[in-house]
Amino acid sequence: AQTVTQSQPEMSVQEAETVTLSCTYDTSESDYYLFWYKQPPSRQMILVIRQEAYKQQNATENRFSVNFQKAAKSFSLKISDSQLGDAAMYFCAYRAGANSKLTFGKGITLSVRP
Amino acid sequence: DTGVSQDPRHKITKRGQNVTFRCDPISEHNRLYWYRQTLGQGPEFLTYFQNEAQLEKSRLLSDRFSAERPKGSFSTLEIQRTEQGDSAMYLCASSLLLASAEKLFFGSGTQLSVL
Numbered sequence: 306a307q308t309v310t311q312s313q314p315e316m317s318v319q320e321a322e323t324v325t326l327s328c329t330y331d332t333s334e335s336d337y338y339l340f341w342y343k344q345p346p347s348r349q350m351i352l353v354i355r356q357e358a359y360k361q362q363n364a365t366e367n368r369f370s371v372n373f374q375k376a377a378k379s380f381s382l383k384i385s386d387s388q389l390g391d392a393a394m395y396f397c398a399y400r401a402g403a404n405s406k407l408t409f410g411k412g413i414t415l416s417v418r419p
Numbered sequence: 420d421t422g423v424s425q426d427p428r429h430k431i432t433k434r435g436q437n438v439t440f441r442c443d444p445i446s447e448h449n450r451l452y453w454y455r456q457t458l459g460q461g462p463e464f465l466t467y468f469q470n471e472a473q474l475e476k477s478r479l480l481s482d483r484f485s486a487e488r489p490k491g492s493f494s495t496l497e498i499q500r501t502e503q504g505d506s507a508m509y510l511c512a513s514s515l516l517l518a519s520a521e522k523l524f525f526g527s528g529t530q531l532s533v534l
Contacts, residue, residue, distance in 0.1 A: 347527060348508065348527050348528045348530075349525055349526065349528075350462070350510065350523075350525035352522060352523070398461070405450065405452075405467055405474075405516075405521070406452070406464040406467065406475065407523070408464070409461030409462050409463070410461050411459065412459075412460070412461050
């Protein structure tokens with residue numbers, strides 16, 4: 306069974322600084338996708354970034370980038386130039402290529418200090 | 420396109436009562452998912468539909484739970500004889516499957532409290 310582990314329950318970052326959120330996963334599949342979702346107080350899950358396992362290049366979306374280490378099964382999210390609006394819960398998620406359901410980690414609460 | 424809509428946003432019920440939630444996906448999205456999220460946890464998969472066909476159900480979905488998607492449009496999730504352990508947020512998501520490039524759009528959820 307696939308599992309996603311987010312071991313840090315909370316993190317805090319100063320506005321304009323950089324923060325890295327950690328995630329590890331376990332799978333025996335070779336074809337899969339990894340995601341980071343943001344859940345603000347409005348509760349709506351918003352896709353932040355996605356990584357295909359077959360791609361060696363790390364995904365980047367504006368201030369958000371990932372460090373995908375396939376051999377170590379690690380998938381961390383880096384947020385640069387943190388903004389107050391980045392404060393939210395962040396969930397790491399996994400999807401096997403042939404499957405449709407997402408498996409989520411427990412999430413991490415990110416606070417941004419002004 | 421107004422996004423994925425869920426109704427109601429909050430539901431308080433007494434143990435043993437039946438409840439029904441509704442999800443309206445983004446129009447023309449052929450896939451619809453239900454997830455459950457409890458406090459301090461990530462969402463857990465319950466079931467999903469492709470058009471009107473229910474393709475997969477999690478073992479979390481006991482026989483008290485039933486989901487439908489008539490005509491492949493909106494979906495309902497019914498919980499019969501609610502228990503306190505059913506208290507959670509129920510999230511709906513929809514997507515348009517295009518090969519492997521599937522992107523899920525989530526609604527804001529229905530928060531269920533069973534007293």
